[in-house]
Amino acid sequence: MKFLVCISVVPDTTTKISFVDGDTKFNTDKVQWILNPYDEWYALVRAIELKEANGGSVTVINVGGADNEQVIRKALAIGADDAIRVDAEPGDPFYVASQIANAAKSGSYDVVMFGKETISYNGSNVGGMTAELLGLPFVSYASKLEMAASTATIEREIEGGKEIVEVNTPFVCSAAKGMAEARIPNMMGIMNAKKKPLNVVAPVSVSNHTTIVKYELPPAKSACKMINPDNMDELVQLLHNEAKVI
Amino acid sequence: MINRYAQSYRGFDYVLLDELLTDEQKAVRDSVRAWVNKSVIPIIEDAAENCAFPEHLVKELGEIGAFGPQIPQEYGGLGVDYNTYGIIMQELERADSGLRSTASVQGSLVMFPIWKYGSEEQKMKYLPALAKGEYLGCFGLTEPNHGSNPQGMETTLKYKDGKYYLNGAKMWITNSPKAGIAVVWAKNDQGEIVGCVVERGMKGFSTPEIHGKWSLRASITGELIFDDVEIPEENILPKAKGLKAPLSCLSSARFGIGWGSLGAAMDCLHVAVEYSKERIQFGKPIGQFQLTQKKLAEMITEVTKGQLLAWRVGCLAAEGKASPAMISMVKRNNVETALTIARDSRQILGGMGITGEFPMMRHMMNLESVITYEGTHDIHLLITGMDLTGLNAFG
Numbered sequence: 001m002k003f004l005v006c007i008s009v010v011p012d013t014t015t016k017i018s019f020v021d022g023d024t025k026f027n028t029d030k031v032q033w034i035l036n037p038y039d040e041w042y043a044l045v046r047a048i049e050l051k052e053a054n055g056g057s058v059t060v061i062n063v064g065g066a067d068n069e070q071v072i073r074k075a076l077a078i079g080a081d082d083a084i085r086v087d088a089e090p091g092d093p094f095y096v097a098s099q100i101a102n103a104a105k106s107g108s109y110d111v112v113m114f115g116k117e118t119i120s121y122n123g124s125n126v127g128g129m130t131a132e133l134l135g136l137p138f139v140s141y142a143s144k145l146e147m148a149a150s151t152a153t154i155e156r157e158i159e160g161g162k163e164i165v166e167v168n169t170p171f172v173c174s175a176a177k178g179m180a181e182a183r184i185p186n187m188m189g190i191m192n193a194k195k196k197p198l199n200v201v202a203p204v205s206v207s208n209h210t211t212i213v214k215y216e217l218p219p220a221k222s223a224c225k226m227i228n229p230d231n232m233d234e235l236v237q238l239l240h241n242e243a244k245v246i
Numbered sequence: 247m248i249n250r251y252a253q254s255y256r257g258f259d260y261v262l263l264d265e266l267l268t269d270e271q272k273a274v275r276d277s278v279r280a281w282v283n284k285s286v287i288p289i290i291e292d293a294a295e296n297c298a299f300p301e302h303l304v305k306e307l308g309e310i311g312a313f314g315p316q317i318p319q320e321y322g323g324l325g326v327d328y329n330t331y332g333i334i335m336q337e338l339e340r341a342d343s344g345l346r347s348t349a350s351v352q353g354s355l356v357m358f359p360i361w362k363y364g365s366e367e368q369k370m371k372y373l374p375a376l377a378k379g380e381y382l383g384c385f386g387l388t389e390p391n392h393g394s395n396p397q398g399m400e401t402t403l404k405y406k407d408g409k410y411y412l413n414g415a416k417m418w419i420t421n422s423p424k425a426g427i428a429v430v431w432a433k434n435d436q437g438e439i440v441g442c443v444v445e446r447g448m449k450g451f452s453t454p455e456i457h458g459k460w461s462l463r464a465s466i467t468g469e470l471i472f473d474d475v476e477i478p479e480e481n482i483l484p485k486a487k488g489l490k491a492p493l494s495c496l497s498s499a500r501f502g503i504g505w506g507s508l509g510a511a512m513d514c515l516h517v518a519v520e521y522s523k524e525r526i527q528f529g530k531p532i533g534q535f536q537l538t539q540k541k542l543a544e545m546i547t548e549v550t551k552g553q554l555l556a557w558r559v560g561c562l563a564a565e566g567k568a569s570p571a572m573i574s575m576v577k578r579n580n581v582e583t584a585l586t587i588a589r590d591s592r593q594i595l596g597g598m599g600i601t602g603e604f605p606m607m608r609h610m611m612n613l614e615s616v617i618t619y620e621g622t623h624d625i626h627l628l629i630t631g632m633d634l635t636g637l638n639a640f641g
Binding site: 077 | 254270272274309319324325326334
């Protein structure tokens with residue numbers, strides 16, 4: 001079974017978000033970059049678990065510059081066998097999906113996996129677009145993935161319950177919480193990651209379909225207002241007139 | 247109790263020291279930090295308060311590779327360089343000096359002498375199991391009457407009727423009550439210091455625990471008592487002769503402490519910075535007051551100086567150019583730095599600083615041991631003094 005796990009490099013969760021160039025660009029100054037948790041904790045670890053159980057290989061792919069290689073090596077340290085870096089600045093979802101689809105075509109992968117979203121843009125777009133470009137089925141928000149020969153049984157969290165889906169390989173799937181337990185790479189894994197292949201490939205020529213015009217921060221949280229429990233009228237009045245929720 | 251700032255800890259890197267580290271060193275740091283956040287931070291305050299050694303972490307320390315990482319891979323280590331070893335100690339000590347002590351002893355004081363002075367059979371017998379954390383080891387040099395002056399040791403390994411017998415006692419031994427083996431230093435018939443491996447279960451060997459510590463409470467400390475313990479010849483370290491052998495182990499451990507103590511310092515600093523931004527007095531955050539800023543500014547400055555010193559000596563060690571006196575300076579300076587930062591950061595937190603909700607008091611109490619063991623602060627001053635003047639102030 002050949003797995004391709006698509007990994008994004010995103011700002012650390014404690015990053016103080018700000019923008020530059022008239023709020024048109026994310027300020028990357030002093031940002032620490034990490035592997036997107038949904039890609040790492042769920043998609044990558046589950047692919048490695050299935051490889052360990054049934055044999056096969058796990059390849060990770062990232063679209064980004066050479067600076068991303070340190071983060072890609074972490075995926076190798078966790079247990080991926082090899083890596084592909086498409087040497088391009090990741091553009092919009094269509095651009096990234098096109099790069100991944102192009103690289104995936106020549107690899108004859110059985111399962112292409114994503115995290116359900118990145119924690120930076122939370123778009124959840126690239127998985128579905130990649131599936132479409134490859135002409136493969138796409139199962140999103142999977143919280144459980146079991147493989148029996150070439151058939152996968154996938155649990156999806158849906159409103160008010162679960163949905164169980166069966167799909168034959170090859171397919172594309174995006175992973176949500178519950179699919180696996182995060183793995184911390186041990187030092188032997190880190191040492192071995194150095195020796196694993198990280199292939200840098202040139203991007204295909206594709207145009208972005210969307211452009212970010214402007215970023216805006218959400219309004220700052222206002223202070224907590226304490227209301228005397230005997231004064232329900234004031235609470236109702238505030239909820240009605242100020243918070244406008246009733 | 248869990249320090250509420252623990253998960254946002256990212257260390258401090260004021261002069262972009264990260265640019266001097268290899269990708270591998272940074273990856274190792276991130277990994278150990280992630281493990282510490284997951285497995286140690288949630289339990290460490292209670293372990294220290296209850297004086298309960300978290301024994302279940304021994305296996306995990308082995309799994310992540312924290313035991314003897316500088317030992318070659320063929321013996322179960324990782325063959326990493328000195329600074330990588332130091333960075334691992336830094337991340338462990340950010341959680342607790344006791345945890346770091348457990349790892350320091352296992353790697354530098356047990357595995358290191360077996361690797362450096364042991365026979366091939368001894369290396370194969372002990373090192374892989376120690377690296378995996380299958381059992382703990384301990385190191386017996388200090389005695390009740392001989393701390394700073396190990397040359398005066400009274401423990402003997404004497405030859406009688408074709409056999410070797412170990413007699414004497416060792417004190418302040420980290421890990422001893424739980425250790426499967428002890429690397430013990432004793433004087434032979436010629437009065438030379440030699441080393442041997444004593445195994446739990448040998449007749450006449452006992453390891454009573456030392457109780458009532460107000461420091462390193464999450465680590466276990468004891469004595470080693472040898473009452474005519476028969477030592478098989480194959481347990482004697484063949485290449486260790488003289489005080490230089492145990493002192494070389496101490497150099498390795500001291501280097502790790504030099505990095506490690508900065509972990510405790512940065513943990514305190516992180517909490518102090520975050521708290522000072524949140525705590526309001528006189529209508530503004532206390533971080534806006536000049537005396538608070540003075541403390542914080544001095545702390546980050548001292549941490550930064552300590553980092554550069556440790557990193558540089560680590561580079562020299564990799565080239566075989568680090569002298570014991572240089573390592574002594576790293577240990578002395580950085581531990582004193584950490585202790586001062588623990589005290590100053592505690593002041594910033596006011597009364598909250600004395601509770602187990604925050605780590606300062608625990609670090610501070612731990613560091614009182616760290617500034618005493620592996621060569622006291624004063625002895626390290628004399629090492630530097632002797633190095634400068636050529637005059638020995640010990641005698």
